[in-house]
Amino acid sequence: MGPLGSIVAKQNSRRLRVGYAPGVYDLFHVGHLNILRHARSQCDRLIAGVVSDEMAELAKGRPPVVPLVERLEIVRSVRFVDEAVAETVPSKLDTWRQTPFDILFKGDDWRGTEKGDRLERDFATVGVEIVYFPYTVHTSSTLLRRALDSLAS
Numbered sequence: 001m002g003p004l005g006s007i008v009a010k011q012n013s014r015r016l017r018v019g020y021a022p023g024v025y026d027l028f029h030v031g032h033l034n035i036l037r038h039a040r041s042q043c044d045r046l047i048a049g050v051v052s053d054e055m056a057e058l059a060k061g062r063p064p065v066v067p068l069v070e071r072l073e074i075v076r077s078v079r080f081v082d083e084a085v086a087e088t089v090p091s092k093l094d095t096w097r098q099t100p101f102d103i104l105f106k107g108d109d110w111r112g113t114e115k116g117d118r119l120e121r122d123f124a125t126v127g128v129e130i131v132y133f134p135y136t137v138h139t140s141s142t143l144l145r146r147a148l149d150s151l152a153s
Helices: 003-013 030-040 053-060 068-076 092-098 114-124 141-152
Strands: 018-023 045-051 083-087 103-107 129-133
Touching: 018 030, 018 092, 030 045, 030 103, 030 129, 045 053, 045 068, 068 083, 092 114, 103 114, 114 129
Parallel strands: 018 045, 018 103, 045 083, 103 129
Antiparallel strands: none
16 A cells, blocks of 8 residues: 555544534524534534424423524525534433534533533543533624514513
């Protein structure tokens, strides 16, 4: 095998790092885009977990504005995303069992919280790295929802 062949063989033998970026992705905005862009830059393949309507309501106390099927289509269409899947179970470890990944991406609003600490402990047991990205403070689906509600009043 020549030098080029050994380079190709090494590249082919390297295991791809799969990243997972969960979110509701309701009222898709630049903060969502930023997380997906940054996540994709740190892995070879990016899976976006789009939280189901039921799981979002359990977590946030209200259903998303945009239905799951449409949120999946939007996220699937973002060029940084290799695959978008519906996240239908409350445990991220159960999600990992269904769709294995090496890195879990979260907003840094989770860092140092009870939920974030539990996430780090749980995933340390299976060798998954948690990477936090800066939360986009100036925009969020909650702020957009409030603005829309005030326009409707």
